[in-house]
Amino acid sequence: MQVFVFAFLAGCVGLSVSVPHSFDLRGTHIQEPCNVYEDVTHSYRSDIYNFAITLYNAVVPRSPGLNFIYSPVSAWLTLAAIGEGADPVTRQQIFNLFNIPHDDCTRQKYYQLATSRIIVADDIKIISNRILLLDAGVTPNPTWFDIVTKNNLLDVLAGPIRHNPAVTIEEIRRLMQAELPRINFDGNSVILNKIDYNGLWTTEFAEARIERSPFYDQAGNSLGFVDLMKVTKRARLGYVKSLNARVLELPIGVNERYRMVFVMFPESKDIITEFEVLTPEIIFELLESFRESVVPVEVAIPRMVISSEIDLRTLLEDLGVTSLWNDPAATRNVSYPPALPSSFVHRTTLTLDNHGLHSPPPQPTTTHGTPTGLDPKVDHDFIANRPFLYALCDAETYSVIIASAYIEPTYKN
Template identity: 45%
Template sequence: MKKLILALLLTCCGVQISTQQYRQFSPAIYDSRSCYINQDLTAAFRSANYHFILPLYKAVGVRSNLNFVFSPNSIWIIVAAIAEGADPVTQQKLFQHLSVPNDPCVRQIYYQLATTRALPSHDVNIKNTRVWLFDDGTTVNPTWHDLVARNSLLEVVRAPIRHNPIATANEIKRIMSSSIPRLDLSGNSVILDTLDYNGLWSTAFADAVIERAPFYNLQGEPIGAVDLMRVQRRVRMAYHEKLQAKIIELPVGADGRYRMLFATIIGNNDFASAVGTVTGDLVVEIIERLQPSLVPIDVAIPRMVISSEIDMRVVLKDLGVKEVWTDPAVTSPPALPSSFVQRTTLVLNNTGLEYAYPEPQSAYSTHTGLDPILGREFIADRPFLFGLFDAETWTGLTSAVYSKPTYTFVKK
């Protein structure tokens, strides 16, 4: 509001400012509804998105003991919403973290791409809730509120944080759709983020072939057991020497509009090092290297429900996003979010849209058409990386590492 008043005063008093200066001074005032950009910005958005989320992925991995799932794209969207309401200096820092330009028209295109990647349907149920919960005594900048609402960045909700902890707890439980996370309510707001995924594979895993099987560490020692879902089908695969991993792509939903990538280490690379090796360029390389197999490949992955609750405030501080949480002058009015928690739950089951019809045995005598190091199987019975992407932009909707078997052995 102070920025709006100052801008009006400058205009009334005859002080001239250029359009570019005006946008930089208060981008929330600029009416992005009048934007028109006749340019495909998908690749630029993906590059910006990867630049932010892959350091985030590594930071989450370090703090979660290499067994986690989270929604990186959702965090990107929320930090963008924070940036749009920040003071000019902090805003520029956040824009640099997000790799987004000063031009609000371009940012609006980025926001449209980011917020339309995960939409629920009859075959893929993705529910993403992004909420900034303010104390009901806090005045929210209406211009900023309009911008984040119009671009579907997040929802602003109120609760009596300062004077009614029970009512606040009930509201938080409703938003999180789960037990109440550990939250610091000392500020006047908290940020809450949830994503739940349960989708149908484009091609189902075989109903009758789910077996309890050993799960190994990278040294080949059994550390527990998982329920492996199996299927024989033609897939796209790749080998990446830097990761020392083989990667498989499994389509999800009608027409494979989502893709899930799985990567298992097959060399001597340390698993933690492999997680730290992942970069935006490497992900793009993997996607470009994926090749279809000429014959069916034996595929086995664990049936699982994996859920993580991550303190994103701490993770973002590790990455240099600091002023937002401690300096009341950063936002107007002072938001001071004392907590930012994301809860992500991902369900992998064997159900799919199409039945996996067995192919003639003669097909198995044909060369795979793939790098020989990949062999004829992909068995995820040891620590692996995986993630869900939308097929149009290859935006990372969920990223995960699985290293803890469902059924662990008890040492005697």
């Protein structure tokens, strides 16, 4: 996780400061040794998918008819960090609701898997930050601080929230590139999430043909126009019977260590409702449906910039996490005085364009009628000229790093 340190922040709060408070450390320490031979990858993926679905169903009602985007992994890690220092009731509430294992060793392995999904490198541009910003004078619990920093869950910083809220808001707005129209500073802390992805391609769209094309709704009515990046190449496509969906997987990065997954619903009138029946098992079915075409097929994806800023506090309250924000007993093991986060700003940005790192090798063209080796429902192309869902995953675990819905075109009628 890349860490921002700004002038208005005092850095990590001094842990050597003596305070007249005794933390109850029971349940806040991951015991060693753990069973290093147990493979938890499958259960981790299933639990992350469950959380992604829960968050998706909470985000959708707040984004009617709009393009939206969020980061399940980033939000999950942040909530896990807060849960590590919560009182038993709040901790159980968070862990149960968001599929965070209660077993210490399993949870630590989940953390290792989740935090290693985003690697800073030249071939992929992803900036990810998870921050608990405490008011100056609020001191973290040393044991909790040790857990969240050693497991790379969260950065703990200090700022003049009460003393100079105006400056704090401006600095947060700058470092998060966020609008913060309704940030709440009633408490003594705020939770900040940021993840930005800039789509750098290695072999996908570096030399794509850019064509301005109509963009339709599910009924076939024109909504406006998009700039489609078109390539003809062998690609991994599939058909998911449970969703009546066509899917496309594009590899990106050195050694193809990330995957972009696109989902279209040609037989549906409303793509949002299609995911109401989604389960981790259906996601596994989706991933297992991919087959590489035996001949090149046409692939077209819009150039896009999607940015969403979500107040996760409101979503979490609706899901039943209520004591975290204003009950000192809930966070007494996080800090002294107890951290009372009045806002949880979750900001995600996705930029996809045709600027790549390496030019793709030339691909022969194909014509309709040539067998592709794919499910007949897939046909000979994947043209994203109507609403679709998108996810950025890593190639090892297929954790959902970013999830998005593209519903509105760039240029509206």
